[in-house]
Amino acid sequence: MKKLIYAVVLVVTFIGSTVNAQNKDSVKSTFNMGVDLMSRYIWRGLDFGASPSIQPYIEYASKSGFTIGYWGAMSTRGNYSETDLYAKYTTKGFSIIGTDYFFPSDGVPASPSLKYFNYNKNTTGHLLEGSLQYKGSDKFPISLLVGTTFYGADLDASGAQRYSTYAEVGYTVNCYGTKFDTFLGMTPNSGLYGNSAGVVNLGFTTYKAVKISDKFDLPLKVSLITNPQNGNIFLVLGFTF
Numbered sequence: 001m002k003k004l005i006y007a008v009v010l011v012v013t014f015i016g017s018t019v020n021a022q023n024k025d026s027v028k029s030t031f032n033m034g035v036d037l038m039s040r041y042i043w044r045g046l047d048f049g050a051s052p053s054i055q056p057y058i059e060y061a062s063k064s065g066f067t068i069g070y071w072g073a074m075s076t077r078g079n080y081s082e083t084d085l086y087a088k089y090t091t092k093g094f095s096i097i098g099t100d101y102f103f104p105s106d107g108v109p110a111s112p113s114l115k116y117f118n119y120n121k122n123t124t125g126h127l128l129e130g131s132l133q134y135k136g137s138d139k140f141p142i143s144l145l146v147g148t149t150f151y152g153a154d155l156d157a158s159g160a161q162r163y164s165t166y167a168e169v170g171y172t173v174n175c176y177g178t179k180f181d182t183f184l185g186m187t188p189n190s191g192l193y194g195n196s197a198g199v200v201n202l203g204f205t206t207y208k209a210v211k212i213s214d215k216f217d218l219p220l221k222v223s224l225i226t227n228p229q230n231g232n233i234f235l236v237l238g239f240t241f
Helices: 002-021
Strands: 030-038 053-061 066-077 083-089 093-100 125-135 142-152 167-173 178-187 197-215 216-227 231-241
Touching: 093 142, 167 197
Parallel strands: none
Antiparallel strands: 030 053, 030 231, 053 066, 066 083, 083 093, 093 125, 125 142, 142 167, 167 178, 178 197, 197 216, 216 231
C-alpha cells in the first residue's frame, strides 16, 4: 500500500509538471509556507487538543493548478499533534483533493499505528480521504465540499472500513463592509463525525486586518462554530503569518 501511495503521488506530480510545461504563459508556480495561530483547533465541528493550536504549512503550487504540501497542527498543551500530506488539482473553481492524515506522538513510536511508514491495512495510523471541492466567484459566492475516508484508521468494531463522509455548503456575504463566510456541514452516516446522520458543523467566519505598521497588517479571523449533534459551541480566534 505504501508503494502504491508513493507511486500515485509521483504520477500526479509528473502530470502536474507536464501540464505546467504546456502553460508557460499562465500564472507562475510558487513555493509557500506560513502558520496560523489559533485559540482552538476545531475541524468539521470537532475539537482537537482542547487548547490553543499552532498550525504551520509548506506547499508547492504549480501554475498548472496542481498543489502538493504538508499541513500540521500542534496543541500548546502537548496532547495533540497532526501532520497531513495533501495533493490537489484545481481548475475552473473545482478541486480534486487527496489527503493523508497522520497523528504522530512524541519520541520513538511504540506501536505500529504510530509509525509513519506503516500503511498496513490492519495496523496503520494513517487516514486517507478523497474529496471534491467547489469555490464560487464574487458573483456566485457559494462553496461546496464532499469528502470520504476510504482507507486506514477509520474502522468499525468488526474491522470494516466505515467510509465516514462529510459534506459542507458555504455562502459568503458582506455586511457593513465586513466579509462573513457562513457554513453548514453534515454527515450522512455514523462514523468519525458523529453517532448518526445530522448537522455537525454550523457557523460563520469573519475577517479583519489589524494594522501593525505602515508596511504590515496582521490578518485576523474569528469563527463562531456550533455542533448541533453533540451540543458544543466554540468562539475561535486566529492570526495568520
